[in-house]
Amino acid sequence: MLLFIEQTLNGLQLGIFLFLVAAGLTLIFGIMGVINLAHGSLFMIGAYVAATVTRMTGSFALGLLAALPATALAGILIEVIVIRRLYPRDHLDQVLATFGLILFINEAVTMVWGRTPLFLNVPPALSGSIEIIPGVPYPVYRIAIIVAGVLVALLMWLIIARTRIGMLIRAGSTNREMVGALGVDIALLYTALFAAGAVFAGFAGAMAGPLVSVQVGMGEQILILAFVVIVIGGIGSIRGALVGAVLVGVVDTLGRAFVPDMLKLFMPPAEADGVGAGLASMMVYLLMAVVLVMRPSGLFPVAVR
Amino acid sequence: MPASWERPLLIGGLILLIAFPFLAEATGNAYMTSTLTRILILAIAAVSLDLILGYCGLVSFGHAAYLGVGAYVVAILSFHAYDGSDLLGLPGTTYAPLVWPLAILVSALAALAIGALSLRTSGVYFIMITLAFAQMLFFLFVSLQRYGGDDGLFMFAGRSELPGIGIDDDRTFYFVALAALTGFVLLCRAIVASRFGRVLQGIRQNERRMVMLGFPVYRYKLVAFVIAGAGAGLAGALLANHTRFVSPDMLHWTKSGDILIMVILGGIGTLTGPILGAGAFLAIEEFLPVVFGDMGFELLKDHWRVVFGPMLIVFVLFARRGIYGMLFPRRNGDGH
Numbered sequence: 302m303l304l305f306i307e308q309t310l311n312g313l314q315l316g317i318f319l320f321l322v323a324a325g326l327t328l329i330f331g332i333m334g335v336i337n338l339a340h341g342s343l344f345m346i347g348a349y350v351a352a353t354v355t356r357m358t359g360s361f362a363l364g365l366l367a368a369l370p371a372t373a374l375a376g377i378l379i380e381v382i383v384i385r386r387l388y389p390r391d392h393l394d395q396v397l398a399t400f401g402l403i404l405f406i407n408e409a410v411t412m413v414w415g416r417t418p419l420f421l422n423v424p425p426a427l428s429g430s431i432e433i434i435p436g437v438p439y440p441v442y443r444i445a446i447i448v449a450g451v452l453v454a455l456l457m458w459l460i461i462a463r464t465r466i467g468m469l470i471r472a473g474s475t476n477r478e479m480v481g482a483l484g485v486d487i488a489l490l491y492t493a494l495f496a497a498g499a500v501f502a503g504f505a506g507a508m509a510g511p512l513v514s515v516q517v518g519m520g521e522q523i524l525i526l527a528f529v530v531i532v533i534g535g536i537g538s539i540r541g542a543l544v545g546a547v548l549v550g551v552v553d554t555l556g557r558a559f560v561p562d563m564l565k566l567f568m569p570p571a572e573a574d575g576v577g578a579g580l581a582s583m584m585v586y587l588l589m590a591v592v593l594v595m596r597p598s599g600l601f602p603v604a605v606r
Numbered sequence: 607m608p609a610s611w612e613r614p615l616l617i618g619g620l621i622l623l624i625a626f627p628f629l630a631e632a633t634g635n636a637y638m639t640s641t642l643t644r645i646l647i648l649a650i651a652a653v654s655l656d657l658i659l660g661y662c663g664l665v666s667f668g669h670a671a672y673l674g675v676g677a678y679v680v681a682i683l684s685f686h687a688y689d690g691s692d693l694l695g696l697p698g699t700t701y702a703p704l705v706w707p708l709a710i711l712v713s714a715l716a717a718l719a720i721g722a723l724s725l726r727t728s729g730v731y732f733i734m735i736t737l738a739f740a741q742m743l744f745f746l747f748v749s750l751q752r753y754g755g756d757d758g759l760f761m762f763a764g765r766s767e768l769p770g771i772g773i774d775d776d777r778t779f780y781f782v783a784l785a786a787l788t789g790f791v792l793l794c795r796a797i798v799a800s801r802f803g804r805v806l807q808g809i810r811q812n813e814r815r816m817v818m819l820g821f822p823v824y825r826y827k828l829v830a831f832v833i834a835g836a837g838a839g840l841a842g843a844l845l846a847n848h849t850r851f852v853s854p855d856m857l858h859w860t861k862s863g864d865i866l867i868m869v870i871l872g873g874i875g876t877l878t879g880p881i882l883g884a885g886a887f888l889a890i891e892e893f894l895p896v897v898f899g900d901m902g903f904e905l906l907k908d909h910w911r912v913v914f915g916p917m918l919i920v921f922v923l924f925a926r927r928g929i930y931g932m933l934f935p936r937r938n939g940d941g942h
Binding site: 330336383386387390392393394396397398400401402403404405406407408409411412521525528529532536572575576577578579580582583586587589590593594597598599 | 659665723726727728730731733734735737738739741742745746748749750751755859860863866867870871874905909910911912914915916917918919921922923
């Protein structure tokens with residue numbers, strides 16, 4: 302039972318973390334209508350910059366801070382040079398062009414940092430664990446991720462639902478020309494929005510640094526999961542992204558923790574480990590397929606425009 | 607050039623392809639026959655994807671799954687033939703007239719099951735659900751320890767046996783692949799020109815109109831999806847024979863992305879385009895590093911993707927309708 306609580310917490314933490322990536326993606330994908338396959342590359346850039354600055358300065362806080370402007374800058378460059386021209390194009394052109402971006406960014410990162418993965422320690426201030434529930438010690442760093450994720454979700458909701466900029470963003474997604482005609486610089490607004498999405502991805506990448514190895518290709522892994530999250534939640538819905546992310550995080554973590562053991566009840570252990578690992582990796586996609594078969598536009602469909 | 611040149615160009619291309627192995631051997635580049643075989647095989651997969659993508663507007667992001675399923679059917683039967691063990695009580699075999707149709711059939715059945723569920727959604731949701739099913743199949747093959755799991759499966763029994771033709775010879779196998787591509791393209795041409803094909807194109811243009819006209823749209827789309835899956839299964843069976851090796855990597859979503867890129871690069875909604883796209887994509891992958899090496903750009907030789915990526919972007923931004931569109935530009939007053 303304690304193991305179950307701990308794994309559920311781990312799942313929650315993975316979910317919140319996925320939300321950070323998916324939130325940026327849903328801004329760009331759901332509101333601007335661009336399938337940006339390179340979103341994972343921004344995640345990777347965030348992780349690399351944070352890891353490098355942390356190593357140079359010895360301070361994870363500085364690394365985290367450096368990742369934000371770096372990914373914002375990368376986002377602005379990508380938007381101005383490539384994405385801006387893709388808004389009127391259909392999804393297939395966007396897939397092809399942003400696939401080109403992935404190839405370029407992955408290779409450029411390899412040229413700068415090489416092929417050996419970077420490893421980062423959990424910062425001393427956030428290492429160790431505390432007992433949130435009696436008998437379940439839980440790492441502080443994972444709690445920090447949960448807190449950061451919840452804060453970002455709140456901040457984002459406040460901006461989009463409660464500020465003038467949020468109002469313009471929502472209006473712009475419905476009718477670009479109309480908002481432009483009201484004297485709003487829509488091109489600038491979209492560049493800023495794209496940069497904001499990039500910063501979310503970069504922040505998530507930087508936070509992921511101490512948990513995973515920082516390496517080329519780490520972006521694509523997370524990108525697919527982020528797409529799964531927003532499709533389950535319903536494209537363009539921030540609330541859907543949050544629910545979808547937690548659902549995916551919990552299902553993935555619990556699947557990996559318990560599916561092989563459950564198979565051992567009626568299979569030889571050696572075989573159960575192999576099949577169980579495969580089945581556990583499948584769980585997330587199974588979840589998405591089931592959700593889409595039952596609700597073809599996700600859990601929280603955004604009203605048809 | 608005018609669109610009426612397409613047919614002479616295709617016939618010329620076919621003649622060139624028939625002569626290719628002899629030219630390659632005469633100039634001491636026999637290895638290029640094998641490279642071109644791979645291009646021909648993946649062209650089959652690209653054409654099959656375009657049948658649903660270009661003619662029916664269905665963006666399937668899991669097309670490599672059917673390729674992988676076809677390949678695994680060949681490899682698994684070959685494994686049992688070599689091993690001497692049974693598969694569901696039946697012995698393994700490498701007899702092509704049995705194995706290849708079976709590979710196509712199993713891929714078609716996979717496409718039937720996946721398509722039946724996926725076609726309930728549309729648009730971006732369809733892209734993602736096809737991806738989800740492909741990922742499930744990817745992890746299924748990863749988990750099959752007996753057939754190599756992650757590491758893949760070598761076909762120690764060699765290529766399939768075709769009665770009267772020894773396809774262990776690379777040149778002969780090249781002609782088998784060329785014949786398969788030609789046959790498949792001719793079949794697709796017939797499908798596209800048929801009443802069935804016209805309905806598909808009607809669905810792409812305006813699905814609601816076709817529903818209103820009383821067409822069972824879902825069934826039309828499903829049949830097209832199954833035909834595309836079967837085509838990819840054929841490509842998979844050939845691909846397993848080509849490399850004598852299969853691995854879950856063949857089903858990975860990046861491979862589905864590659865096939866999709868080939869179609870977009872070549873020109874959506876044409877049958878010639880995907881062939882050109884497959885050729886261009888794989889030729890760049892194969893020869894760009896070599897070209898950079900010959901030119902003395904050592905850094906770019908290792909990191910050729912740093913050039914390939916922007917090439918794709920520039921291509922999307924400035925060459926609409928792909929390579930096919932560059933060859934046959936649309937003129938005012940052209941029918942389509």
